[in-house]
Amino acid sequence: MNKPIIISVVNHKGGVLKTTTTANLGAALAALGKRVLVCDLDPQQNLTASLIGLTPYDSNTRTLFDALMDEAGFDDLLRPTSTKGLDLLPCAENFFAAELNLAPREAREFALRTCFEHTKRLSQYDFVLIDNSPSVSLVTVNALVASDFYIVPVSAEYLPLTGLIMLGNCIARFQRKLCPSLKSLGVVLTMYHRSENICRDVERKLQSELGEMLFSTRIRVNTKAKTAPSVQKTIFQFENDREGRGTEDYTELANEVLARVEAATVQPSVMEAANG
Numbered sequence: 001m002n003k004p005i006i007i008s009v010v011n012h013k014g015g016v017l018k019t020t021t022t023a024n025l026g027a028a029l030a031a032l033g034k035r036v037l038v039c040d041l042d043p044q045q046n047l048t049a050s051l052i053g054l055t056p057y058d059s060n061t062r063t064l065f066d067a068l069m070d071e072a073g074f075d076d077l078l079r080p081t082s083t084k085g086l087d088l089l090p091c092a093e094n095f096f097a098a099e100l101n102l103a104p105r106e107a108r109e110f111a112l113r114t115c116f117e118h119t120k121r122l123s124q125y126d127f128v129l130i131d132n133s134p135s136v137s138l139v140t141v142n143a144l145v146a147s148d149f150y151i152v153p154v155s156a157e158y159l160p161l162t163g164l165i166m167l168g169n170c171i172a173r174f175q176r177k178l179c180p181s182l183k184s185l186g187v188v189l190t191m192y193h194r195s196e197n198i199c200r201d202v203e204r205k206l207q208s209e210l211g212e213m214l215f216s217t218r219i220r221v222n223t224k225a226k227t228a229p230s231v232q233k234t235i236f237q238f239e240n241d242r243e244g245r246g247t248e249d250y251t252e253l254a255n256e257v258l259a260r261v262e263a264a265t266v267q268p269s270v271m272e273a274a275n276g
């Protein structure tokens with residue numbers, strides 16, 4: 001059975017473009033002919049709102065929360081999006097309870113991985129991307145345990161940069177015990193504006209500390225990327241222009257991701273590099 005590559009998009013810092021990157025990296029991979037599933041594991045439901053819109057919560061309808069609690073497959077929950085080759089595992093309002101309900105369970109870090117193992121349709125995909133909430137919560141640990149790789153978006157500002165080392169330490173604390181095969185795919189610099197000194201400072205610092213683990217792609221500041229989710233469009237659909245800024249940035253990132261996954265790099269993890 002084909003097993004997709006599973007990649008978590010993580011950072012405990014808020015607003016660094018985790019959701020935007022999950023949606024548009026997913027769309028970029030789909031445009032390159034890959035079959036992609038994006039998963040919304042954030043109770044804020046931003047990925048779901050951005051791609052298919054939110055529907056009023058109905059307690060009679062099975063949701064991601066119910067499947068996770070039952071450690072059952074997600075087959076009946078997967079939804080197509082308006083992008084060919086891009087499907088969504090949506091999040092519903094009751095997902096906020098996942099954290100508390102998982103906490104007292106046995107093998108609580110492995111529930112999501114078990115759900116994926118029971119999802120027959122998973123073999124239809126080449127890539128699964130997981131959008132996470134801005135915290136290293138138990139749900140995020142579940143995402144990392146279920147993943148082959150993780151990507152860290154970091155916005156070109158001082159505070160998110162300092163948080164990067166904390167994130168590395170935090171992941172390292174459980175990685176050896178729970179998911180030793182998890183690898184960092186790299187750090188992607190977002191909200192980048194070449195003419196701003198702080199952006200170039202952060203870029204230089206990341207380059208010197210992370211070396212090749214910093215993706216060459218920069219996700220540039222882009223007003224259109226702010227508007228696209230409000231009409232449930234990816235940046236590709238919204239710009240509808242091969243030379244659009246977001247279209248170019250996310251295509252470049254997808255090509256880098258494909259190359260790095262293929263190389264299945266044996267370089268030190270990005271966080272080890274960050275910690276010197």
Ligand SMILES: Nc1ncnc2c1ncn2[C@@H]1O[C@H](COP(=O)(O)OP(=O)(O)OP(=O)(O)O)[C@@H](O)[C@H]1O
Nearest residue numbers: 013014015016017018019020134220221222225226
């Ligand atoms: N290229 C861009 N330039 C400027 N703003 C952007 C860009 N891409 C997305 N945004 C906006 O930045 C904000 C944060 O993006 P996003 O929701 O993806 O971050 P996040 O890390 O997922 O946030 P959270 O931690 O709350 O989940 C959103 O309002 C989004 O519309």
Ligand SMILES: [Mg+2]
Nearest residue numbers: 018019042046
């Ligand atoms: Mg988000």
